[in-house]
Amino acid sequence: MTDTPRAVLIDDIATLVTNDPGLGRGAVGEIADAALVIEDGRVAWAGPRTRAPEADARVDAAGRCVLPGFVDSHSHIVFAGDRSREFAARMSGQPYSAGGIRTTVAATRDASEAELLENARRLVGEARAQGTTTLEVKSGYGLTVADEERALAVAARVTDEVTFLGAHVVAPEYTDDPQGYVDLVTGPMLEACAPHARWVDVFCERGAFDEESSRRVLTAGVERGLLPRVHGNQLGEGPGVRLAVETRAASVDHCTYLTAEDVDALAQAARRPDPTVATLLPGVDFSTRQPYPDARALIDAGALVALASDCNPGSCFTSSLAFCVAVAVRDMGMTPEEAVWAATAGGARALRRTDVGHLGPGARADLTLLSAPNHLYLAYRPGVPLVAAVWKDGELVSGRP
């Protein structure tokens, strides 16, 4: 075991994004010429470097930017199989449909648990190297009791934010009996899966689950002690947002097609102590050539907006929150600051976490050092890997300062 210094000072930070408006300027609580002290895996102090306290060790940020690690509240990284040829075919003109999920279901069922774990670990490592320090992971490519439970067991080995998504699509064995599949998901599958998960999720969309089935899934999950979240309004207008707000879900994800009533409902829900966040997934709309959601309208109405990757082999195989930030700025009407907030603090809200997504005293010391003087570079330099180093719980887990 190495001697870990008790207090580590990260010094000469050109721009420190705290996401704490009480600590710095603007919505992202920006401090220029800043420093930050890590102690026992938490942020002990953050402020102007001229006022930094003593510490046992010093890391030189050398005029670069430090921001909270990305909180990616939506991924599907427990899977097997390759869908790059399907992607290429889609980019040559074929439309995306929810049915493609079944390709991955077949490959995932065929894979060993060791293969699934290795793939998930590789993707967690890849995401971490790109600055993601909190990553939600869903099941949803098993669709049998045993395969869903296995996926969640794998997920629980790579993250604390585990989501049961047995209701991703109707399992192929139940094509002629979708209600029978909902009975399975809300009965024996839930029973087997709930111990591994924190969240229950449902894909409430034409081609997946209708409103009533989705409500049953969420209600059953909540009764079993899980917290609800929803996939909705991805491929067309629908009941997803309404249902998410009704069930006090932590988040409704996609929100590509919203009515004025949906926007209103999300704005109302943002004022609750347990808000329903609108989580936008720019990579999906990018990789499926869908239109982009109107983040500007959501923010202007008062809704809470998060950005997440939706990393999955079918509709969006990016693990880069920086990429999502750049696309959200380019195509969803977000300012760079709003997008950075949404990928950090917004993701934390979507996971109902107060310990991550910000760098105020007491927060987990999950933070990213960029090869850039400020956080605007995440949008200003699209596609460029800017993450120089990543700390999680105060430990350097990727790169080097």
Place this chain on the structure above:
Amino acid sequence: MTDTPRAVLIDDIATLVTNDPGLGRGAVGEIADAALVIEDGRVAWAGPRTRAPEADARVDAAGRCVLPGFVDSHSHIVFAGDRSREFAARMSGQPYSAGGIRTTVAATRDASEAELLENARRLVGEARAQGTTTLEVKSGYGLTVADEERALAVAARVTDEVTFLGAHVVAPEYTDDPQGYVDLVTGPMLEACAPHARWVDVFCERGAFDEESSRRVLTAGVERGLLPRVHGNQLGEGPGVRLAVETRAASVDHCTYLTAEDVDALAQAARRPDPTVATLLPGVDFSTRQPYPDARALIDAGALVALASDCNPGSCFTSSLAFCVAVAVRDMGMTPEEAVWAATAGGARALRRTDVGHLGPGARADLTLLSAPNHLYLAYRPGVPLVAAVWKDGELVSGRP
């Protein structure tokens, strides 16, 4: 000095992109389960691994993809100063105009040559780590005889593909005498700069140089032994494409706004032995919220299309050709294969190079190993840094296999 093995076998390549239709399948000359032999900095052999010849050393590609290094035929990396705040302001509603170039001119003039060289070297290294093995570099932020010559001297220290772009915008000192500036560019400035450059370029656009001034710049450059290339049709329809074809320029870059006549002219020019390539710069349209050019229409008409970064601090600060590939597929109607070809072989055509952009025997051993089984991943996994290792002239220059 280390002992370099004479012949190195790169083995177990799941997908080898050769860009040589005689060697493999399709326009990118794809070979499955391939191997490649490097000798004396060149490709000595490429084909199915079962037929690979003996070699002195072996690199294990372990089922990943190898493709030619990117040939980025358009960049402006000799500069100083930061324009991230201007970018953020633009993303909050201000339009892009060519005048912003002058901000960088002021900072570049103020910088020392050592600073300019350090910045350029850093960006070349960053591009190389992302798979770019040939990079064109322009002047254009000096706009005095001494400052342009200095920029080209810096460029010549980081690349062989140096472009004199004194005619980027009219220098601030000549605002009231644009013809006087053209006299300077085509006279003493050209005289001082030509020895450092291979190419002459002009920004033929409203707000920069009109058709007649642009023609003077190109003609003078050609008379002084430089090869012409053109910036045109970025901000609106205009004479850029017509002039490029007329002067037999190697490339006309941007091509965001084209008339049917422009597309026809480029299709005609593609049939010449010295074609004029249409170089599209997806990062610029991304970062300025311009519409995207219609690559599909160009390709379908028979034009040659290249993709380049245009890496510069104002309109597009990406150095990632992978990002450009992903955007070109998403938003310009290119298939993943066409986009990969355009960023490698297409760039080589735009620089009139036959030694790079492909991996047939005799080509320079400039190649990239991806953390992916095939080249479609460059579009399938947008934003994810997939480059595992890069060789230039047969030497490993970035990453590790």
